[in-house]
Amino acid sequence: MERLEFERPADIEARSFQIISQELGPHGFDSATEQVVKRVIHATADFEFARTLVFSDGAVQYGAKALRAGAHIVTDTTMVAAGINKRVLGAFGGEVHTFVADPDVAEEARSRGVTRSLVSMERAARLDGPLVFAIGNAPTALIRLCELLDAGAMRMPELVVGVPVGFVNVVESKELVEKSAKNYIVSRGRKGGSTVAAAIVNALLYLDSRR
């Protein structure tokens, strides 16, 4: 019954990361960044992210430090929010904010003919305190966030995780983040997604922890 051996959750995760290390091979990531890259591969089984993930200098360290100090997280979708380990985040004092499903956001988006994601970033810009943005889906959210930052209309986030997925405005939205945000983690190209955004945030939360 070899399979049963791997039904213990901690064993499954440890063995998964062993396989990822073997197949990833030599790389140039520092050890904190390596943890983020590996957790994204763990969540996607897609080694392409080892080439497409781009980190501003010290992004992982800044992000982890901010979360440890109680920074709140803004996500573009309820899926990203669902994927974040809120037990660990809450222990640091953080909370997740997702405005996209609010009825009045939907109403405003309809009347303006824009995406709910765009309006939800305008709501997030009004939040006080240090923030980490985790955008896994909506390029319009990321584009609006960059516009608000460029206009000085909101406080610079501690970190922007910009990993939308898709075919329209997605590549461009990530290029904007690299220009507009101080600290960022993006997945260049079309790939990304809610699971990638949540994996990055969780890797930051787990950094140096024994869980």
Place this chain on the structure above:
Amino acid sequence: MERLEFERPADIEARSFQIISQELGPHGFDSATEQVVKRVIHATADFEFARTLVFSDGAVQYGAKALRAGAHIVTDTTMVAAGINKRVLGAFGGEVHTFVADPDVAEEARSRGVTRSLVSMERAARLDGPLVFAIGNAPTALIRLCELLDAGAMRMPELVVGVPVGFVNVVESKELVEKSAKNYIVSRGRKGGSTVAAAIVNALLYLDSRR
């Protein structure tokens, strides 16, 4: 301002599916199955799923029909649940059930030394009525589901969407589904995930609808 042109949500989705159709090229899918494949590519920007997604005969039609008749959905994670369009599902009379986050599931998993996902499938097996399973993450959930089906310990689901992602027991868990379930959609190999599971379910919900 060409970019603003694409801030209208319906335009973004239509243009995305145009691009997917162009790049996917000729294929052998019937038109209902094609919609599912394209929605998975839309959610992942990964055309590999056009080769790895496997459908039992009529799986898409069975699944769509069951959901239209009010079948409930069981997911392995709250992320999959978050990604499902519950407005459309609810209009058909369906609900989403996710047991993995229940405190007593966690307690039982700890005491037995198994994953919460495994225990959550045992809970799902007790549900009455027609069910669609959407497993995007946990191979242990899928394996336990197949064991319960093989043992005749639960009603055969209308459809099993088996698309866990990862490195340990993942490939094998999907092979089991192809043997144990009557109607199934699986992603062969390591890839899959919550976004893939939700995209498949949503494609079934949207089939033949004008949304």
